Amino acid sequence: MSKLHDSKKQYDNIGIPTELKHVVKDTIRESKGKRKKSMPFKKWGIGMVAAAAIFVASVNVSPALAQTLSSVPVLGSIVQVVTVQEIQVSEDTYNADIKTPNVTGLENEELENILNEKYIAENEALYESFLIEMEALKEAGGGHLGVASTYEVVTDTEEILSISRYEVNLVGSSSTTLRTDTIDKKNEVLITLPSLFKDDAYIEVISSYIKEEMIRQMESDESIVYWIASEEEIGFEAIRPDQTFSITADHKLTISFDKYEVAPGSMGLVTFEIPTDVIQESLVSNVYIK
Incomplete structure (x- = not known):
C-alpha cells in the first residue's frame, strides 16, 4: 500500500502570511509556484473511462446525483459546495468510490480555482495510484484493494466555511486521512493554522x-x-x-x-x-x- 500512502501527500499546501490584508495575493502567488500542472478535469474523466470499467456521475449526466445535490445547503448567500464528479470502480475484489468536491460562488475566482484544482489533483492522484496498485495485484495473482474519498462541510456560517476531505483505505488496517480547508467567506481568503x-x-x-x-x-x-x-x-x-x-x-x-x-x-x-x-x-x- 506504499503507493497509496504516497498519493496522500500529493496535494498542495497553500501558505498564508500573518498579515491577513495581504493573504490573497501571497496565497495565489505561492500556490501557483507550488502546484503541479494537472490534467483538465474533462480529460481526466475520459482517461479514467478508458482505463477501467468505472461509473462516472457528474452534475450534468446523473439525475440521482442531481437530486442529491439539490439538498446541498447554500453556504451563506452565494457560496456552494457540490460533488462535481464521482468515480466508482467495482471489479471482483477491487473497489473504489471517489467523490470530488467543487466550490462555487466565490468572488475571488483565483482562490476558488486553486481550491478546485487541488481537489481534482488529490483525487486524480488517488485514482491513478489505485489503478497502478490494482494492476500490480492482478499480475501477482490477485488480492483485495479498496479506496474511498469523500467530503463534508463541517462548518457553515456567515463567516466561516470548512470543508473536510476524507481518504480511506478500505482493506486491511483501513487507514483514514483527513484534510480540511477553512475559508473566511466574508473576505474570501484561505485561513491556515499559522x-x-x-x-x-x-x-x-x-x-x-x-x-x-x-x-x-x-x-x-x-x-x-x-x-x-x-x-x-x-x-x-x-x-x-x-x-x-x-x-x-x-x-x-x-x-x-x-x-x-x-x-x-x-x-x-x-x-x-x-x-x-x-x-x-x-x-x-x-x-x-x-
Whole structure:
C-alpha cells in the first residue's frame, strides 16, 4: 500500500502570511509556484473511462446525483459546495468510490480555482495510484484493494466555511486521512493554522494542552488509548505547524489527527477542541477564534 500512502501527500499546501490584508495575493502567488500542472478535469474523466470499467456521475449526466445535490445547503448567500464528479470502480475484489468536491460562488475566482484544482489533483492522484496498485495485484495473482474519498462541510456560517476531505483505505488496517480547508467567506481568503497566531509558540501551547487532555481522558476511561512520547516509548510529541484544524460554528479551534497518527485504529480519527483561554495570548486576534 506504499503507493497509496504516497498519493496522500500529493496535494498542495497553500501558505498564508500573518498579515491577513495581504493573504490573497501571497496565497495565489505561492500556490501557483507550488502546484503541479494537472490534467483538465474533462480529460481526466475520459482517461479514467478508458482505463477501467468505472461509473462516472457528474452534475450534468446523473439525475440521482442531481437530486442529491439539490439538498446541498447554500453556504451563506452565494457560496456552494457540490460533488462535481464521482468515480466508482467495482471489479471482483477491487473497489473504489471517489467523490470530488467543487466550490462555487466565490468572488475571488483565483482562490476558488486553486481550491478546485487541488481537489481534482488529490483525487486524480488517488485514482491513478489505485489503478497502478490494482494492476500490480492482478499480475501477482490477485488480492483485495479498496479506496474511498469523500467530503463534508463541517462548518457553515456567515463567516466561516470548512470543508473536510476524507481518504480511506478500505482493506486491511483501513487507514483514514483527513484534510480540511477553512475559508473566511466574508473576505474570501484561505485561513491556515499559522495565520491565526503571532508566532510559532502556538505549537508548544497547543501540544501541551493536547497531551494533558490525552492523559485526562485515559485516566477517566480505560478503553481510551493514546500514544504519548516518553523516554521509554515513541508517540505524540507535538503538532505539526500545519496540523489539520477547523473552526467551529461557535468560533472554537479544533485540532485533528489521522487514524493511527496518535492512537490505535480503534480510536479512528481523533479531534481535540482547544479552549480559547489556553491559546488567547498566542492569537493574532479574536476575529476567528473567540
